[in-house]
Amino acid sequence: MSGETRLEHDLLGELKIPAHILYGIHTVRALENFPLSGRRVHAGLVHAFGAVKLACAKANRELNCWPEEKAAAIEHACEEMLSGTLDEWIIVDALQGGAGTSTNMNVNEVLANRALQLLGKPLGAYETVSPLDDINLHQSTNDTYPTALKVAAIYGVQALDAELVKLQEAFQAKEKEFAHIVKVGRTQLQDAVLTTLGREMSAYAEAFARDRWRVYKCEERLRVVNLGGTAIGTGLAAPRQYIFRASEHLRAITRLGIARAENLIDATQNADVFTEVSGILKACAVNLIKIANDLRLLSSGPEAGLGEIRLPARQAGSSIMPGKVNPVIPEAAIQAAMTVMGNDQIIAQACAAGNLELNAFLPLVADCLLGSLDLLKNGCRIFREFCVDGIVADEQRCRAHVDGSSAVLTALLPTLGYERASEIARESAVLGKSVRELILSKNILRADELDAAITPENVCRLGMAQPLKQGK
DSSP states (O other): OTTOEEEEEETTEEEEEETTOSOOHHHHHHHHHOOOSSOBOOHHHHHHHHHHHHHHHHHHHHTTOSOHHHHHHHHHHHHHHHHTTTGGGOOSBSSOSSTTHHHHHHHHHHHHHHHHHHTTOOTTOTTTSOIIIIITTTOOHHHHHHHHHHHHHHHHHHHHHHHHHHHHHHHHHHHHHTTTOEEEEEETTEEEEEEEHHHHHHHHHHHHHHHHHHHHHHHHHHSEEOTTOTTTTSOTTSOHHHHHHHHHHHHHHHTSOOEEOSOHHHHHHOOHHHHHHHHHHHHHHHHHHHHHHHHHHHTOOSSSSOOSEEOOOOSOOOSSSTTOOOOHHHHHHHHHHHHHHHHHHHHHHHHHTOBTTBOTTHHHHHHHHHHHHHHHHHHHHHHHHHTGGGOEEOHHHHHHHHHHSTHHHHHTHHHHOHHHHHHHHHHHHHHTOOHHHHHHHTTSSOHHHHHHHTSHHHHTOSSOOOOOOOOO
16 A cells, blocks of 8 residues: 555646655655755644635635535535644645745645545545645635734734733732842842842833733734735735635634735735734843843852842753752743744844745745744743742842842932942941941941831832931
């Protein structure tokens, strides 16, 4: 059985195809032509193609393009692709020439042959169900591929949004847990003023809240599709009723707010929306890198570094240094985010490289954009699940830093004034005594007065507190 073949032909000639496979000659040509990345087309794009082809099939069925049995078989095959059961047969490389034609034809051939199976016909009997005349009826790669990409991207955006919500909430939980812990705030890596560990966590939560909102709004950018525009957006070779119905069916199938573009020619040739969405993902990557690096700094040491927080220990950190545990989860999240930033540059170049009525580089856009969505989703998930949720504060270390730092003096400016506070800071550095020790020994403030000045409430109060009275 495995040695049996069937003969298929295309514009370039004939090829023998293994008899049992669901793809055909166009897919085989693509395998020969594009041995590039070694990665298959993203599964999300394949499933979205199933939705697009199903929408087109439903529109064609309503226009009585096929006998009922044939229409039902085609729709059933499309539903299977949408559900992921045909993934193994979409085998073309993620990077390919031809604006995605190889992906579209791989999809068309698999759907045609699966429909033939359902009808009890031999694979390759394209006179019964044709990849081009039936599965691709009233379509072009140039409208189905970008539409499928937008559908896949919306689902990716929704998945990322869900992870950002959880990450924001994780930092909000730490904000409450650490609200009572006063610590030294730092600017340019130098001691600055007092804050609380809770306030530090609140800033991280707020940053991811902005990311969540920006990512959520991406769906609005992606929902406008050019389905029905066929080759260049004019709707050539597609019935008018089909053009209207295809996008309506896609909206119902996906349960997304899909809308047909008012200007199908613009939506076919211009890909700037993908650049815009990628830019928003880059902004999210920036926050992920910054915050993950902050946690690495705050947990550094732990004995010889800041050591104000402890991150969950995930694995042994060294093959030579006993007892070393590294912040591997923040490091992994940072690498994912760095890749997203690199992808953003690639996407910008690919979107800019379109010519006249079409962008030929959408396969590269698809690979990078869907990859970035996956990386950010997974990066945010492991960052929360394996790191943020398990952060523990070292309250004694935070207190020791407060007592030994000149940052305390900023809290006392209303009482001491800048000149006297600077004098105490210099004396502390020269004598090697803590600011607290000097203030108490000089009877500038009593211990209870000093403690009152650096409570969580006072260091986080908006505006200046009432000046303290100096001790006698």
